Amino acid sequence: MEVIILLILASLLLAGGFLAVFIWASRSGQFEDTTTPAMRMLVDDPAPKAGSIRQSPKPKHP
């Protein structure tokens, strides 16, 4: 039965990983704006049409 200790430690580690991800997401502000992403996903990226769009300048800064 002692093996369960190992399993529990493993499961805690996994859950801790999820917690870390949550903390990171919260700190990076992902829960601040919950309206706009829902609208953003409605928009498809424009399909490049031959000739009609000039090479759009790459933004210098990401």
Place this chain on the structure above:
Amino acid sequence: MGRWTRTLEPAALAGVNAGEVVGLADGSGVLSGESGSPPASTTCDHCGEPCKDGASMESEGHVFCCQGCQTVFSLLQASGLEDFYQLGERPGRRVELAEDGRRWEFLDDPTVTRQLLDFDNGKLAKVTFHVPAIHCVACVWLLENLFRLNPGIGKSRVNFARREVAITYAPEVVRLSGVATLMERIGYAPVLTLAALDRGQAPGVRRLGLQIGIAGFAFGNIMLFSLPSYFGLDSWSGPLFRTWFGALSLLLALPVLIYSASDYWRSALASLRQRVLTLDVPIAAGLAALYLQSAWEILGGFGEGYLDSTAGLIFFLLCGRAFQQKTHEHLGFDRDYRGFFPLSVLRRTARGDESVSISQVQTGDCLVVRNGELVPADARLIGGEGLVDYSFVTGESDPVPCVIGDHVYAGGRQVGGAIELETVKPVSQSYLTSLWNDEAFRKQRDNSLETLTNRYSRRFTVIVVCIALAAVTGWLVAGQPGRALKAFTSVLIVACPCALALAAPFTLGTAQRVLARLGIFLRNGQVVENMAVVDTLAFDKTGTLTDTEAPGLSRHGEPLEPNESALVTALCRQSTHPYARRIAAALGTAPGMALDVAGFEEVPGRGMKAIVAGRQVVAGSKAWMESHGVTGDWPEVPAGSAVHVGIDGRARGVMVLSNRLRPRVDQLMESLSDRYELALLSGDNAHERDRFQSLFGDRARLHFNLSPQDKLAFIKQLQAGGRKVMMVGDGLNDAGALRQGDVGIAVVEGVGKFSPASDVILDSPRISNLGSVLEFSRRTARVVRAGFMISGAYNVIGVSIAAAGILSPVICAILMPLSSVTVVLFAVGATRWTARRCGLATTAVEKTEGALGASAGRVPAVEPAT
């Protein structure tokens, strides 16, 4: 959504209205510009506004209402952003072409730039602009594709709820003014107010989220560790599990106790220091007792403790807190005058006009204020004809004419031509802004200790401590000191008022949501409690009870012939005076009819005259009529602003512009006067006293000609007499009273528009619901009390078990969530039912759309622009 359809060849266009050619087809295949539609209904292909005759433009088969819209269209086409038009039906905003491209130059001033930027390292800068024009998916898409329009712009992110866009740009390539100019050119001019200079982000929501996350994580895991002992598995697994799981649980509970529950510790300490018993005291005592008891049991090796209950308790408490902290991000409940004043102003110097930041304006500067712009500082008129609309700052309903040498006060809005002003005082020390120096603005409003919850908890805490002590004495007398200690801690643990602490947040939070759906936004749930105890209502007049945007116009005397009314309309169209505009709008019959107007002359404060189509038309005061030899009988007119009209020397009646009451305000007042003491606090003159006395009832006190400070003082005086006062107002002159009142309700024309700091922001059509809202808040307070009763009953059961000294972790783990869930379900259910009883939830769906439409609709919230 729509697609551009270009089916007809240009040759087929002859004689066909352009609006029929290019239409947006929706999914059902119906062309919006159907054949046979009259030319008047032609709408702009960019902004969707109707095109006026003569002003519309055509280009590549598209119709535009103005040059500005066409420019945007060509710009987007050239930049490969034509997809904008596929994201929504005519999604653009009408673009007013700026007269001068130097409007944004003040942004390049190093001090202004530094204050506005969120981040700047010389190569990369980030700025956040407030753009009220954002209203749809297409806006979001276009603004996030700004980088395609200017190589100096990097990433831009829109926050739709706040109507903000955060833009990263390279200051070496494009300046801040360049970014603003580009946004203005495509119809998304940022609105910059003085408040933009010092903004602080409230990190409260983010922190609470983290606290809940950590508490939830620990709660779930500790619960798993506790399961073996619940099911009595210890008997065959041996003490190994108990030791290990106990140690792990202790470890997991530690961050919950320290970080997640930190607010409860702090608040309990603070209230102990102030010698006030709040609900947080028994909560903190319960938490401490839970953890210490558990640690003692686990480390001593003779029990498994109550850690699952501890973590669960904190988790539920925080959830309740989050539920109550429903925030309306796009609304500002804390705005002061700085949110109303523009950031820049036009300064006239020897070198010409320049756009400067208001903070740089000094006494003695010469400022130019154009039609519709705000007077930024107390000043003296030195050029032009002033006609200043103070309705928002003083409550005066009529614009005040000013002549050279007159003083003009900050916050007034110039109507008519441009004027020149010499500043007398800096912005921060003006007549109006000095209101904000009052002590009423210094006190913290949010953390009131006198809540319903706290009143109950005081009694509750005393009872709990008494029972705990009684239990200890009882067991000591019975000669069982070990049991006495257990009973003492058990009582503290069970009495930890989890359900009690949840009753109020969930009831008030639900009430807040119900009201928000109607367009009534509360700063927080606490406001409901405050509204429930209010006994005196004070109203502002102009803009609150009356509708300044749709004033009434009544005609007296002989009716005008149709051709005569066309003459008067033509005359009134010549003037920028608000009366003239209202009359023109009210009479305006045949817009296409162009009458020849000659010799137009206007004297501010008196009247105007012109020869229209060969006939002499005069309009203005009675004295103005006499001085122009207009004779005839003038009819008796009711109170209001009278405009006399004479044609060819003959009196042709009087038009009276009165402030129209908002719909159903009379019924509202009637229903309120039974229960509440009413008062009217107006900054306007007393010419409408009789009308409002009959509206408010005989007992009501009406006060006119009040300054902003007077209003504040009046509320203070009422409160000194023990009254709970609710102030309902709209303008900056009500700001002090709104702040001083126990509840301050700001009435706004369209959600998102500027309103002074208040507890409630109410969309103006909803003012007629005020009676039911007050009724609802009273009943909601009753629901809170009932919730307390239920949780009290649970506590009695728990405490009796505890005092008997037979509390076990399993009972604790069942009783605690059970009581919480019951109370939460009751709170939410009963509040919703109450809302329906008060007639506030019946058409919730329809009104949601209404409220959303108001905030996200096409009609932009008019905010003070530069």
